[in-house]
Amino acid sequence: MTHELVTKLVWFIPLPPLLAFALIVLFTNKSKALSHTVAISAAFLSWLGSMIIFWNALKVEEFGKEPFAASIPWLPTGNTWLKIGVLIDPLSAAVLFFVAWTVLMIFIYSVGYHNYGQPAGDHDHAGLPPHGATVHGHAVPSVEPMYSRFFAFIGLFAFGMYTLVVSDNLLTLFVGWEIMGLCSYLLIGFWFGKPSARNAAVKAFMTTRIGDVFMLIGIAFLYHATGTLSYREIFTEETLHVLSTVPSGVFGLSAAGFIAILLFIGTIGKSAQFPLHVWLPDAMEGPTPVSAMIHAATMVSAGVYAVIRMFPLLSAGWHEGAPLTPEMTFVAVIGAFTAIFAATIAVAQNDIKRVLAYSTISQLGFMIAALGIGAYIAAVFHLITHAFFKALLFLGSGSVIHGMEHGVLHTGNHSIDPQDMFNMGGLRRKMPVTFWTFLIGGFALSGFPVLTAGFWSKDEILADAFINGHMAVFVTLAVAAFMTAFYTMRQITLTFLGEARTKEAEHASENKWTMTAPLVVLSVFAIGYGWVGIPEHFPLLGGLVPNWIHEFVGGTLAEHPPVLEFSIWPLLTSLVVALGGLGLGWLYYRNVKSAKEDIFQISFLKNKYYFDELYQAVFIKPAVWISEVFVSQWMDKGFIDGILHVFGPATGGLGSFIRDKFDLPVVNQFIGDGSANATYWLGKNLRPIQTGRIQQYLILSLILIVVIGGLLFTLLVRSA
Amino acid sequence: MIPLSWYLILAAGLFSIGLFGVLARRNAVAILLGVELMLNAININLVAFWRYGEVSTMAGQVFTIIVFAVAAAEVAVGLALVISVYRRRNTVVAEELDLLKW
Numbered sequence: 001m002t003h004e005l006v007t008k009l010v011w012f013i014p015l016p017p018l019l020a021f022a023l024i025v026l027f028t029n030k031s032k033a034l035s036h037t038v039a040i041s042a043a044f045l046s047w048l049g050s051m052i053i054f055w056n057a058l059k060v061e062e063f064g065k066e067p068f069a070a071s072i073p074w075l076p077t078g079n080t081w082l083k084i085g086v087l088i089d090p091l092s093a094a095v096l097f098f099v100a101w102t103v104l105m106i107f108i109y110s111v112g113y114h115n116y117g118q119p120a121g122d123h124d125h126a127g128l129p130p131h132g133a134t135v136h137g138h139a140v141p142s143v144e145p146m147y148s149r150f151f152a153f154i155g156l157f158a159f160g161m162y163t164l165v166v167s168d169n170l171l172t173l174f175v176g177w178e179i180m181g182l183c184s185y186l187l188i189g190f191w192f193g194k195p196s197a198r199n200a201a202v203k204a205f206m207t208t209r210i211g212d213v214f215m216l217i218g219i220a221f222l223y224h225a226t227g228t229l230s231y232r233e234i235f236t237e238e239t240l241h242v243l244s245t246v247p248s249g250v251f252g253l254s255a256a257g258f259i260a261i262l263l264f265i266g267t268i269g270k271s272a273q274f275p276l277h278v279w280l281p282d283a284m285e286g287p288t289p290v291s292a293m294i295h296a297a298t299m300v301s302a303g304v305y306a307v308i309r310m311f312p313l314l315s316a317g318w319h320e321g322a323p324l325t326p327e328m329t330f331v332a333v334i335g336a337f338t339a340i341f342a343a344t345i346a347v348a349q350n351d352i353k354r355v356l357a358y359s360t361i362s363q364l365g366f367m368i369a370a371l372g373i374g375a376y377i378a379a380v381f382h383l384i385t386h387a388f389f390k391a392l393l394f395l396g397s398g399s400v401i402h403g404m405e406h407g408v409l410h411t412g413n414h415s416i417d418p419q420d421m422f423n424m425g426g427l428r429r430k431m432p433v434t435f436w437t438f439l440i441g442g443f444a445l446s447g448f449p450v451l452t453a454g455f456w457s458k459d460e461i462l463a464d465a466f467i468n469g470h471m472a473v474f475v476t477l478a479v480a481a482f483m484t485a486f487y488t489m490r491q492i493t494l495t496f497l498g499e500a501r502t503k504e505a506e507h508a509s510e511n512k513w514t515m516t517a518p519l520v521v522l523s524v525f526a527i528g529y530g531w532v533g534i535p536e537h538f539p540l541l542g543g544l545v546p547n548w549i550h551e552f553v554g555g556t557l558a559e560h561p562p563v564l565e566f567s568i569w570p571l572l573t574s575l576v577v578a579l580g581g582l583g584l585g586w587l588y589y590r591n592v593k594s595a596k597e598d599i600f601q602i603s604f605l606k607n608k609y610y611f612d613e614l615y616q617a618v619f620i621k622p623a624v625w626i627s628e629v630f631v632s633q634w635m636d637k638g639f640i641d642g643i644l645h646v647f648g649p650a651t652g653g654l655g656s657f658i659r660d661k662f663d664l665p666v667v668n669q670f671i672g673d674g675s676a677n678a679t680y681w682l683g684k685n686l687r688p689i690q691t692g693r694i695q696q697y698l699i700l701s702l703i704l705i706v707v708i709g710g711l712l713f714t715l716l717v718r719s720a
Numbered sequence: 721m722i723p724l725s726w727y728l729i730l731a732a733g734l735f736s737i738g739l740f741g742v743l744a745r746r747n748a749v750a751i752l753l754g755v756e757l758m759l760n761a762i763n764i765n766l767v768a769f770w771r772y773g774e775v776s777t778m779a780g781q782v783f784t785i786i787v788f789a790v791a792a793a794e795v796a797v798g799l800a801l802v803i804s805v806y807r808r809r810n811t812v813v814a815e816e817l818d819l820l821k822w
Binding site for chain 2: 690691692693694695698699702
């Protein structure tokens with residue numbers, strides 16, 4: 001395929017899911033089979049196109065210098081145009097690759113997850129999770145009542161993500177970003193019959209909105225400063241140089257730094273970084289494919305992707321080896337802090353999905369921290385590997401929950417929470433495929449040495465931090481990595497190892513192929529994707545496989561980042577934290593039988609450092625107070641209604657006064673009745689002269705003529 | 721030639737007699753006669769003013785002839801009315817014909 005043809009193809013990548021959304025919403029929503037066929041076909045088309053583009057990108061030498069790029073004028077703004085365009089450079093090609101795979105897998109998985117092919121529930125309602133149906137006296141899972149709607153939503157979601165990835169400017173990136181924000185709201189609140197899901201949806205939407213506002217300000221500032229939003233026009237040497245030397249007037253930052261921080265705040269919201277991390281764990285209220293979609297493949301990755309995209313801006317005025325600029329320090333601190341902060345919370349969570357949610361926050365912190373210290377390649381690498389293994393883990397946890405729900409249906413005891421890990425145990429025998437794939441995903445997340453993808457990407461971040469001397473970041477991330485391994489092993493041990501702790505876990509069963517096949521595919525990537533990024537100087541393995549990720553993605557930047565030297569210390573650290581964490585987790589949790597025995601059930605951690613309560617007290621309560629008490633009670637009912645209560649009676653009083661003192665006596669009596677009376681009186685008194693005798697009339701006429709004649713004579717003739 | 725004022729005095733006298741007749745006589749036919757006298761007094765005025773004024777134009781004579789025609793028509797209508805009233809009310813006394821009073 002020629003360069004131009006591939007570039008044309010890029011335009012069409014986001015369209016199939018959008019079309020699927022429209023088709024499902026407008027036409028096929030009555031038919032579940034047709035709806036998922038449409039959605040999956042669309043995902044497949046986008047996947048196919050993405051693979052073709054990726055393959056062609058690989059074949060171009062120096063792809064960073066000649067990306068697939070095209071743009072057309074879109075919105076006129078005075079003398080210039082805002083352009084809409086597509087850009088596939090090495091970075092977006094790599095991102096497109098993992099997005100296409102994970103999205104397709106999640107779409108397929110959703111078919112099984114929502115019990116396609118099962119009967120409709122006995123008393124299921126739209127907006128509530130299906131409760132199961134009875135067939136021949138047996139309880140069986142029932143199909144999701146809003147099956148078609150789900151596929152419509154995730155189709156729109158996929159459209160948002162593809163738009164964001166292929167766009168060549170911040171404006172369309174922001175459009176995709178917001179579409180995903182909307183979809184995450186719709187999908188988290190998919191089971192809107194549950195109050196918790198409703199609240200979580202609102203919380204996610206509001207929290208990300210805070211970040212988005214700052215991001216929009218950043219975009220506006222950038223447009224004001226440069227007159228363009230296109231990456232390729234901003235990331236030129238001159239523009240960046242100007243931006244990095246012009247002061248912004250805020251905190252002594254350069255314009256570039258200030259814009260980068262504003263855009264980064266958007267990422268803090270979208271990628272759930274501290275302090276806007278609170279929405280993500282609650283987002284677990286949505287169906288599991290949504291969790292995978294939001295937390296692995298798309299939305300949170302989009303946040304990190306935006307920072308990676310803006311890296312030239314963030315690092316403007318900085319060069320490899322120099323001390324970090326204030327804005328980079330800010331990013332690094334937020335990332336590193338989030339990484340360790342979320343990891344500590346994850347240790348104390350019992351809900352299988354919540355552990356993963358905090359783990360996601362923590363891993364995103366790794367990437368953000370990596371970007372903060374300038375480890376561009378490592379961040380991209382970890383973003384991609386994380387997307388694969390975290391999607392795998394989320395889908396795996398969904399599979400576990402689904403299996404547990406099967407057990408719950410079997411025993412009929414609905415008081416058992418199928419998501420609580422302490423109700424599980426021994427699932428490895430019941431759900432072998434889920435177990436092995438989850439194990440692979442978990443080991444990748446922990447950074448199990450050499451085999452898994454997570455090891456290579458995490459090691460790269462640690463190595464970069466160590467070699468460039470960012471010891472604080474290095475130590476923080478190493479501790480966070482240790483905790484990651486620990487809580488991952490805790491999760492695996494509690495869920496799959498040992499013996500079943502409840503009857504429900506005993507009766508759990510493996511799921512259909514639509515759910516397990518995506519797990520298998522993703523676990524291939526969770527292992528294999530690490531091999532494309534093995535550092536050149538790594539002992540024994542280095543150089544066997546070329547360090548593709550470094551060569552390829554590094555080409556995105558104007559200057560190819562230098563190859564890191566090898567140092568044994570970060571490698572040792574990686575090995576120790578990964579194996580140590582996994583080992584300790586296994587040693588401790590194989591003996592823990594219930595939540596009471598778990599020493600990490602510290603209420604401080606279990607309650608997420610009371611951040612929800614803190615925000616409740618600091619932001620939400622005052623906001624509610626302002627609206628309910630200040631605005632509603634005082635301003636509206638007191639002040640404004642008070643004014644109205646003064647004006648109302650006052651106007652009424654004035655009205656009655658005018659009526660009593662003017663209208664009734666003057667207008668009605670004097671003018672109205674008076675004129676009638678006067679006319680009546682006049683008529684009555686003039687009546688007698690109407691005698692009917694012609695000669696009397698004539699005499700009167702004569703007299704009148706004489707009088708008028710006399711008057712005329714005196715007045716006109718005599719006076720003349 | 722007799723001065724103009726004589727004619728005017730004659731006309732005024734004739735007019736006054738007519739007017740008196742109209743106002744004072746009770747018989748409706750007599751009232752009509754009074755009206756005719758007043759009209760003819762005016763005719764004398766018209767002709768006199770013509771004779772002592774611009775003789776070449778015949779305005780005065782023409783007016784007089786028109787007044788004759790109108791007076792003749794009026795008398796015809798008036799007498800018809802009087803006869804009609806007499807047939808209905810059996811009287812032609814003006815004082816008794818007071819149907820128009822309130």
